[in-house]
Amino acid sequence: xxxxxxxxxxxxxxxxxxxxxxxxxxxxxxxxxxxxxxxxxxxxxxxxxxxxxxxxxxxxxxxxxxxxxxxxxxxxxxxxxxxxxxxxxxxxxxxxxxxxxxxxxxxxxxxxxxxxxxxxxxxxxxxxxxxxxxxxxxxxxxxxxxxxxxxxxxxxxxxxxxxxxxxxxxxxxxxxxxxxxxxxxxxxxxxxxxx
Amino acid sequence: xxxxxxxxxxxxxxxxxxxxxxxxxxxxxxxxxxxxxxxxxxxxxxxxxxxxxxxxxxxxxxxxxxxxxxxxxxxxxxxxxxxxxxxxxxxxxxxxxxxxxxxxxxxxxxxxxxxxxxxxxxxxxxxxxxxxxxxxxxxxxxxxxxxxxxxxxxxxxxxxxxxxxxxxxxxxxxxxxxxxxxxxxxxxxxxxxxxxxxxxxxxxxxxxxxxxxxxxxxxxxxxxxxxxxxxxxxxxxxxxxxxxxxxxxxxxxxxxxxxxxxxxxxxxxxxxxxxxxxxxxxxxxxxxxxxxxxxxxxxxxxxxxxxxxxxxxxxxxxxxxxxxxxxxxxxxxxxxxxxxxxxxxxxxxxxxxxxxxxxxxxxxxxxxxxxxxxxxxxxxxxxxxxxxxxxxxxxxxxxxxxxxxxxxxxxxxxxxxxxxxxxxxxxxxxxxxxxxxxxxxxxxxxxxxxxxxxxxxxxxxxxxxxxxxxxxxxxxxxxxxxxxxxxxxxxxxxxxxxxxxxxxxxxxx
Numbered sequence: 035x036x037x038x039x040x041x042x043x044x045x046x047x048x049x050x051x052x053x054x055x056x057x058x059x060x061x062x063x064x065x066x067x068x069x070x071x072x073x074x075x076x077x078x079x080x081x082x083x084x085x086x087x088x089x090x091x092x093x094x095x096x097x098x099x100x101x102x103x104x105x106x107x108x109x110x111x112x113x114x115x116x117x118x119x120x121x122x123x124x125x126x127x128x129x130x131x132x133x134x135x136x137x138x139x140x141x142x143x144x145x146x147x148x149x150x151x152x153x154x155x156x157x158x159x160x161x162x163x164x165x166x167x168x169x170x171x172x173x174x175x176x177x178x179x180x181x182x183x184x185x186x187x188x189x190x191x192x193x194x195x196x197x198x199x200x201x202x203x204x205x206x207x208x209x210x211x212x213x214x215x216x217x218x219x220x221x222x223x224x225x226x227x228x229x
Numbered sequence: 230x231x232x233x234x235x236x237x238x239x240x241x242x243x244x245x246x247x248x249x250x251x252x253x254x255x256x257x258x259x260x261x262x263x264x265x266x267x268x269x270x271x272x273x274x275x276x277x278x279x280x281x282x283x284x285x286x287x288x289x290x291x292x293x294x295x296x297x298x299x300x301x302x303x304x305x306x307x308x309x310x311x312x313x314x315x316x317x318x319x320x321x322x323x324x325x326x327x328x329x330x331x332x333x334x335x336x337x338x339x340x341x342x343x344x345x346x347x348x349x350x351x352x353x354x355x356x357x358x359x360x361x362x363x364x365x366x367x368x369x370x371x372x373x374x375x376x377x378x379x380x381x382x383x384x385x386x387x388x389x390x391x392x393x394x395x396x397x398x399x400x401x402x403x404x405x406x407x408x409x410x411x412x413x414x415x416x417x418x419x420x421x422x423x424x425x426x427x428x429x430x431x432x433x434x435x436x437x438x439x440x441x442x443x444x445x446x447x448x449x450x451x452x453x454x455x456x457x458x459x460x461x462x463x464x465x466x467x468x469x470x471x472x473x474x475x476x477x478x479x480x481x482x483x484x485x486x487x488x489x490x491x492x493x494x495x496x497x498x499x500x501x502x503x504x505x506x507x508x509x510x511x512x513x514x515x516x517x518x519x520x521x522x523x524x525x526x527x528x529x530x531x532x533x534x535x536x537x538x539x540x541x542x543x544x545x546x547x548x549x550x551x552x553x554x555x556x557x558x559x560x561x562x563x564x565x566x567x568x569x570x571x572x573x574x575x576x577x578x579x580x581x582x583x584x585x586x587x588x589x590x591x592x593x594x595x596x597x598x599x600x601x602x603x604x605x606x607x608x609x610x611x612x613x614x615x616x617x618x619x620x621x622x623x624x625x626x627x628x629x630x631x632x633x634x635x636x637x638x639x640x641x642x643x644x645x646x647x648x649x650x651x652x653x654x655x656x657x658x659x660x661x662x663x664x665x666x667x668x669x670x671x672x673x674x675x676x677x678x679x680x681x682x683x684x685x686x687x688x689x690x691x692x693x694x695x696x697x698x699x700x701x702x703x704x705x706x707x708x709x710x711x712x713x714x715x716x717x718x719x720x721x722x723x724x725x726x727x728x729x730x731x732x733x734x735x736x737x738x
Binding site: 070087088190191193 | 276408413422429444446448459464466468471477481492499700704
């Protein structure tokens with residue numbers, strides 16, 4: 035049931051409001067980043083936890099309006115980068131000073147200044163892997179199926195539309211009251227999503 | 230009222246869209262002291278029209294113009310295939326290099342292509358860290374350029390090794406001979422630097438592409454397109470919780486790519502500088518190579534941007550302001566390169582070393598003087614016209630200059646490599662390198678590889694980072710309506726319905 039407004043749903047008795055079977059949550063569309071920003075502040079202050087906002091581009095300050103904590107990603111990257119650098123340095127030490135010591139141009143076996151470029155490069159390589167795969171892991175991507183993709187309007191999330199989705203298993207979720215709240219925050223349309 | 234003025238300007242731009250008229254207006258807009266904040270994107274579009282402008286060319290039927298570029302590029306790529314096959318069959322004796330010139334066109338091409346790549350990373354990473362928002366219009370294609378340039382670059386040392394089937398010996402792979410590469414050699418640093426650079430560039434580019442691939446997925450009309458874009462979009466749903474980690478990853482990748490790109494050309498320069506050959510053995514090489522790399526890379530970005538903005542009608546996204554900035558960077562880096570040329574001569578003279586002095590006099594006045602002076606006139610003299618605003622904002626001049634600069638930068642590497650080698654310490658070991666038809670074929674073929682890849686990229690992927698460009702529009706700011714001159718009503722009225730043609734901005738309201 036795409037594009038269902040709760041306005042129509044509310045006219046019906048309570049039992050009929052819910053789609054048959056379990057449902058994922060509520061999706062509300064907002065017209066502008068500014069509308070979305072203020073709505074997010076209100077949803078955050080209302081104490082919701084299992085919810086999200088969706089935008090075609092990163093809107094700055096929205097993570098604050100949603101009350102998100104800092105991303106732990108930099109720590110993952112730091113650990114990965116140090117691992118890569120240590121691995122690079124260790125590999126070179128092991129090859130030249132332990133596994134296969136060869137005198138090359140009269141240099142000492144453990145000529146560490148010459149090991150710095152590759153240590154640096156491998157540190158960067160591992161850190162970059164940490165950044166990309168860490169980001170994908172924290173974001174639970176790839177996830178090619180998601181209930182939100184059932185919504186027709188949601189196709190515009192990568193174009194010019196701004197959404198708030200509140201999941202039904204949020205403790206404060208109530209299909210009728212939550213829908214009203216989103217509408218009062220200036221949502222253009224509110225839709226209940228089946229899971 | 231203010232809005233009326235703004236819209237009046239937009240209306241003017243809109244009417245003057247065709248031909249030179251747009252260029253004129255754009256040029257006037259470039260340094261508008263009244264507007265304060267520079268206008269990065271012209272015609273003040275809404276979010277949807279940005280998506281439309283970028284995604285639509287990818288979705289329409291393949292235009293004839295694309296084939297006009299693709300077929301010659303592909304023909305040159307085929308030439309590379311022939312040249313490389315013959316090389317593998319016969320050996321590197323088919324090239325003109327021989328003692329004393331053991332490195333010639335192949336390594337020149339390698340350094341040239343690695344250098345081209347550097348501007349892409351500079352635009353995507355360094356300008357990102359410096360919050361230079363104008364980069365958003367060009368960073369996607371500049372990053373693609375980096376990747377394709379690194380592909381071309383890696384080809385040359387790869388085929389130069391002669392026995393390509395043992396090229397994997399360059400990597401520390403455990404093997405039955407218990408044999409390891411020599412990690413103290415700059416040539417091995419180079420293997421690591423360039424392959425890490427290639428890998429990180431691909432990752433950076435792909436991370437930037439994910440939101441735009443999702444846009445392509447959501448716009449796709451046919452099932453194959455939906456599946457293909459959908460697969461690579463990884464199920465991106467623009468969630469702020471995702472953007473949160475995404476932006477963190479992007480920022481750190483930029484911070485990692487910045488020292489990486491500086492290290493790569495420094496390491497490339499150490500291939501030369503760590504040897505004890507006069508002409509190569511100088512400490513100025515790392516910064517000098519990096520400046521030259523950025524110089525030639527920006528010239529290549531200009532070449533590609535002139536073509537793609539015209540072909541895809543992106544004049545309002547890739548504006549003259551962007552070209553103006555790039556021309557300034559070319560002026561700065563070109564002058565730095567010129568300064569490095571002078572420093573080399575000064576150092577040779579000041580060293581009092583007869584071999585050093587001979588090498589540099591020979592470079593400027595010996596048998597390869599023609600190459601040296603081509604280099605100086607293309608790289609040092611000609612970019613000086615960018616002191617003036619007219620050449621910085623004239624597309625034909627920029628296009629010609631971008632090609633001139635890259636010819637000069639190719640000759641720079643040729644001069645460094647070949648002139649330092651061709652007259653060895655003893656006159657009995659002097660020689661003169663002449664390229665063979667296979668040297669030339671490999672160089673032309675590498676351009677074929679580069680442009681074939683770029684054509685494919687421009688055909689199937691959004692060439693502008695739409696998600697990023699949207700962030701530089703004024704209405705992307707969540708506090709947009711609270712600005713002193715703007716009213717929320719105006720703003721909502723200005724948002725046209727989806728799919729509607731771009732409305733002629735109403736004048737006074």
